[in-house]
Amino acid sequence: MAQYTRVSGSVGLITLQSPPVNALSAAVRQAIVDSMQRALSEPEVKSVVICGQNGLFSGGADIKEFRGQMSGPPLIPMIHAIEASSKPVVAAIEGIALGGALELALGCHYRIAHSKARVGLPEVTLGLLPGAGGSQRLPRLIGVPAALDLITTGRHVTAAEALKFGLVDQITDHNTVNVAVKFAQRVAGQPLDARRISTYPCLSPPDVDVLFEEVMQRVRRTARGAIAPIACVQAVRAAATLPYNQGMERERELMATLSTSGQTRALQYFFFAQRAVGRWSMPSGARWDTSKPRPVHKAAVIGLGTMGRGIAVALAQAGFSVVAVETQEKQLMEAKQAISGMLERGAKRRGVAPALDKINYGCNIQSVAHVDLVIEAVFEDMALKKKVFQQLSAVCKPGTFLCSNTSGLDIDQLACQTRNPELVVGMHFFAPAHVMKLLEVVYGPKSSPLAVATAMQLGKKIGKVSVAVGNCRGFVGNRMLKPYLEQALFLLEEGATPEFVDQVLEEFGFAMGVFRMSDLSGLDVGWKVRMADGLAVPNPTTGQATRLRQGRRYSPLGDLLCEQGRFGQKTGRGWYQYNKPGSQVAKPDPWLHSFLDEYRAWHALVARRIDHQEVLERCLYSMINEGFRILEDGIAAGPEDIDVIYVFGYSWPRHRGGPMFYATTVGLNKVLERLEHYHQAHPDVPSLQPCDLLRKLVASGSPPIQKWREVIKKVRSQL
Numbered sequence: 062m063a064q065y066t067r068v069s070g071s072v073g074l075i076t077l078q079s080p081p082v083n084a085l086s087a088a089v090r091q092a093i094v095d096s097m098q099r100a101l102s103e104p105e106v107k108s109v110v111i112c113g114q115n116g117l118f119s120g121g122a123d124i125k126e127f128r129g130q131m132s133g134p135p136l137i138p139m140i141h142a143i144e145a146s147s148k149p150v151v152a153a154i155e156g157i158a159l160g161g162a163l164e165l166a167l168g169c170h171y172r173i174a175h176s177k178a179r180v181g182l183p184e185v186t187l188g189l190l191p192g193a194g195g196s197q198r199l200p201r202l203i204g205v206p207a208a209l210d211l212i213t214t215g216r217h218v219t220a221a222e223a224l225k226f227g228l229v230d231q232i233t234d235h236n237t238v239n240v241a242v243k244f245a246q247r248v249a250g251q252p253l254d255a256r257r258i259s260t261y262p263c264l265s266p267p268d269v270d271v272l273f274e275e276v277m278q279r280v281r282r283t284a285r286g287a288i289a290p291i292a293c294v295q296a297v298r299a300a301a302t303l304p305y306n307q308g309m310e311r312e313r314e315l316m317a318t319l320s321t322s323g324q325t326r327a328l329q330y331f332f333f334a335q336r337a338v339g340r341w342s343m344p345s346g347a348r349w350d351t352s353k354p355r356p357v358h359k360a361a362v363i364g365l366g367t368m369g370r371g372i373a374v375a376l377a378q379a380g381f382s383v384v385a386v387e388t389q390e391k392q393l394m395e396a397k398q399a400i401s402g403m404l405e406r407g408a409k410r411r412g413v414a415p416a417l418d419k420i421n422y423g424c425n426i427q428s429v430a431h432v433d434l435v436i437e438a439v440f441e442d443m444a445l446k447k448k449v450f451q452q453l454s455a456v457c458k459p460g461t462f463l464c465s466n467t468s469g470l471d472i473d474q475l476a477c478q479t480r481n482p483e484l485v486v487g488m489h490f491f492a493p494a495h496v497m498k499l500l501e502v503v504y505g506p507k508s509s510p511l512a513v514a515t516a517m518q519l520g521k522k523i524g525k526v527s528v529a530v531g532n533c534r535g536f537v538g539n540r541m542l543k544p545y546l547e548q549a550l551f552l553l554e555e556g557a558t559p560e561f562v563d564q565v566l567e568e569f570g571f572a573m574g575v576f577r578m579s580d581l582s583g584l585d586v587g588w589k590v591r592m593a594d595g596l597a598v599p600n601p602t603t604g605q606a607t608r609l610r611q612g613r614r615y616s617p618l619g620d621l622l623c624e625q626g627r628f629g630q631k632t633g634r635g636w637y638q639y640n641k642p643g644s645q646v647a648k649p650d651p652w653l654h655s656f657l658d659e660y661r662a663w664h665a666l667v668a669r670r671i672d673h674q675e676v677l678e679r680c681l682y683s684m685i686n687e688g689f690r691i692l693e694d695g696i697a698a699g700p701e702d703i704d705v706i707y708v709f710g711y712s713w714p715r716h717r718g719g720p721m722f723y724a725t726t727v728g729l730n731k732v733l734e735r736l737e738h739y740h741q742a743h744p745d746v747p748s749l750q751p752c753d754l755l756r757k758l759v760a761s762g763s764p765p766i767q768k769w770r771e772v773i774k775k776v777r778s779q780l
């Protein structure tokens with residue numbers, strides 16, 4: 062809703078009132094239309110101010126309304142009517158003005174923002190474009206290059222940046238509504254012709270065609286198949302080349318295509334999924350809203366390899382005091398230098414002072430005695446980690462939370478080494494830890510809700526999207542990665558090449574195909590794990606047995622590469638070849654192709670033609686099937702957790718919503734049917750056997766993803 066009041070005698074004040082973010086719902090739009098009519102009809106009112114309650118202008122169109130049939134007054138005519146008003150209208154922007162809200166402000170004759178406000182047109186992140194005239198008004202106001210930047214990235218800009226662009230007329234540190242009311246009184250009666258942005262010419266640089274060509278190429282490259290960024294460029298191009306009314310028509314056409322696309326549905330789902338993961342729950346019934354975190358002031362990181370360094374940087378940059386421990390003197394010196402460099406580069410980028418003084422270094426575990434929380438990031442070796450947890454338990458003050466950055470080892474075994482297993486959780490960061498947004502917070506059977514709540518809150522404070530998950534091998538992310546990697550290897554055995562498999566996955570939208578990704582992260586990492594599991598055996602016996610281990614099909618291809626010292630980018634050879642060790646430019650490797658030929662011949666495998674469909678179905682459906690098992694086992698509370706993990710941690714294309722949402726777009730019955738088909742063809746591959754939950758969901762009519770939790774509850778109660 063919106064409240065209409067008259068202030069200072071002659072100003073009509075319209076206050077948007079729709080908690081939590083004053084979204085422009087049908088009721089709010091109706092109230093704006095009614096209030097404007099009232100302001101125009103009251104002779105005492107000479108000007109109008111629009112603001113939002115609780116220090117927040119508005120978060121834009123109500124995203125929840127996009128799901129159904131739109132009702133209430135549409136935004137476009139509402140904004141046109143404001144712009145056409147004979148009385149000046151001033152937008153008083155506090156907090157945020159995003160999407161439709163900024164478009165509303167662009168329809169006003171003046172914009173005054175608080176210095177702490179942020180504005181932006183993030184529609185592209187929802188698979189849309191600024192479809193309420195924003196794509197046509199913004200370039201007319203701030204020029205084509207700046208508008209292209211804001212509209213294609215959806216980034217929020219500060220009030221200061223907005224002032225520089227000419228997007229707002231004034232910024233203030235004082236009460237924005239009071240300042241806007243005084244401003245409105247001053248401009249009352251002044252001519253408005255020069256204040257209506259839709260009447261402005263769109264000033265473009267002389268080489269506008271070159272500019273659009275370059276922007277389009279860049280956007281296509283980074284969009285990874287998303288259509289909204291491309292439509293955004295097309296809409297701005299219409300602003301630059303067509304009269305306003307024709308530009309609006311083009312905006313409408315493009316918006317119509319986007320708003321009926323599967324991509325916007327996926328992105329809207331993902332918007333709410335990101336928020337849903339904050340409302341975590343544990344199988345014990347403990348929940349986010351009943352479990353209070355304990356404040357953390359001082360944290361420690363043990364082990365300053367790549368992960369530990371990134372974690373220390375993430376903590377220091379967020380203002381935490383950090384004790385960084387590395388027991389080897391030489392490595393400590395190297396880490397100190399590397400961390401300082403990372404902090405300095407990050408600070409330069411953000412225009413702040415580097416948080417160098419936030420970190421104290423030590424080579425003795427005793428130095429963590431007084432911290433509130435420790436994150437262990439030593440080498441991925443259970444025996445070593447157990448020893449560290451024993452030491453930490455002896456050294457740390459009572460009540461210290463002990464967290465492990467393991468990427469998949471059993472949290473319970475670590476908890477058992479300590480005096481207070483309830484204070485132990487996993488905090489699984491993703492490399493590089495100061496950059497990647499994802500954090501898996503792993504609770505074991507003994508972890509207390511207090512420990513989970515504290516780790517979740519710490520994650521939020523350091524800017525991570527934190528997802529609480531249960532304890533199992535690989536947790537959620539790496540557990541689902543296993544069948545995906547496995548299928549990719551099987552496809553090589555059956556006739557595919559790494560380049561082909563990667564091409565299919567990259568066309569699907571992954572930033573990197575599975576083989577390029579393995580080369581980047583290092584083939585030796587998985588090899589060591591497989592050796593510890595007794596799967597990778599050096600110089601195995603020959604023949605079929607090599608491809609059947611622990612009762613199931615196994616591909617030793619990765620192990621064979623590692624035996625040759627081919628660890629990926631770092632050694633200059635892996636699934637691809639590189640110019641030199643450390644280079645990132647992957648080139649197909651004729652050696653590898655001959656090696657695959659020889660391998661197939663050795664195992665009497667006849668290479669066959671494998672198509673796009675098979676690569677996608679086998680890699681993705683086996684991964685999705687594992688996702689259903691994870692839900693069935695209660696390791697993830699809902700499909701949103703899995704999807705958020707995959708988008709933020711594994712470069713799953715966001716416009717496809719995440720693996721579980723993707724399954725709904727394919728159709729659960731189709732996923733089931735294809736898994737059955739592939740399992741029949743490969744009965745020795747258990748990951749292709751459709752899991753019970755998938756069967757039950759299909760049997761219950763494939764309910765929408767928002768209803769899965771009910772089915773999961775039923776399935777789990779029957780166990």
Ligand SMILES: CCCCCCC/C=C/C(=O)SCCNC(=O)CCNC(=O)[C@H](O)C(C)(C)COP(=O)(O)OP(=O)(O)OC[C@H]1O[C@@H](n2cnc3c(N)ncnc32)[C@H](O)[C@@H]1OP(=O)(O)O
Nearest residue numbers: 081082084120121122123124125159160161183192193336
């Ligand atoms: C011909 C047709 C014409 C149609 C024209 C359409 C053109 C306009 C399109 C749009 O405006 S699309 C929407 C653009 N706006 C956004 O993308 C903003 C999205 N929101 C945010 O970025 C953030 O929520 C925030 C506003 C910066 C606030 O962040 P904060 O961290 O403080 O809180 P959150 O937890 O994110 O959100 C709180 C609460 O509010 C819900 N919410 C936020 N924004 C919206 C919204 N625009 N519509 C509906 N609901 C919104 C959010 O879901 C949270 O609720 P819960 O999920 O926790 O219940």
